[in-house]
Amino acid sequence: MNKKIAIIGGxxxxxxxISRKALEKGYSIKMLTRYPKESGSEICFIKGDARNKEDIKELIKGCDAVINTVGHPKSEKPFYSAVTSHTIEGMKELGIKRYIVATGASLTLxxxxxTFLNQVGANLFQLFFSAMMKEKEKEYELLxxxxxxxxxxxxxxxxxxKGKGHIKVATKNMPGKVITNEDIASFSISQLDSKKYIRCTPFISN
Ligand SMILES: NC(=O)c1ccc[n+]([C@@H]2O[C@H](COP(=O)([O-])OP(=O)(O)OC[C@H]3O[C@@H](n4cnc5c(N)ncnc54)[C@H](OP(=O)(O)O)[C@@H]3O)[C@@H](O)[C@H]2O)c1
Known part of the structure; x- marks a missing residue:
């Protein structure tokens, strides 16, 4: 039986x-969205809001893993910790273990x-996007x-x-300045079956 993954922010x-890469690898998908299309044989769309605990639970029901790449609209307050809090709670209740989440390299742990330059960059994020950074720190603490x-x-x-196909991974400092979203998808999907970065916070780049 193929595995089913839940995607938030897909x-x-x-x-x-991410969904295309997951389908290529034989996974089936449930995706949370506020604006669903008609579900097909490949993707089941769940209409809902990631800030709503019940919508997250409906999304992850029957899934083997969850990938969260949600982004907050600029007109709204950042809500990263609420999404992860609801997801953790739902996963615990439903007995799902694997959770893969995207955040920014400006999160310093x-x-x-x-490097000095990367520290300066992170400090600028703290200064100009302090509410977002607080949410991201809180999300990490919840994890x-x-x-x-x-x-x-x-x-x-x-x-x-298009993906470049080579992805650098590092645990203590950013290995590069950019990454394609196709390579993010490859890395995220490859982690579903890997134990290498469990309970870790890797930086990735091209
Ligand atoms: N973009 C970058 O350059 C960049 C760089 C580094 C790190 N990051 C991090 O990567 C993550 C994702 O960023 P992004 O730029 O991809 O964000 P984004 O494009 O703004 O994300 C939009 C996605 O989030 C979903 N979403 C937004 N509000 C929602 C809500 N209330 N309920 C359900 N879904 C909601 C949207 O779903 P629907 O519209 O379908 O409902 C859509 O799938 C963030 O943590 C961000 O900090 C981004």
Missing amino acids: RGTVGKK NGDEK KASLLDWTLIRLPFIVDK
């Missing part, structure tokens, strides 16, 4: 190549060895406190281009 800049098999992927700038 139509965003970061997430929009204990043990990082960022750490959970018993899930999570991976928090730290991303640089995204380019909407």
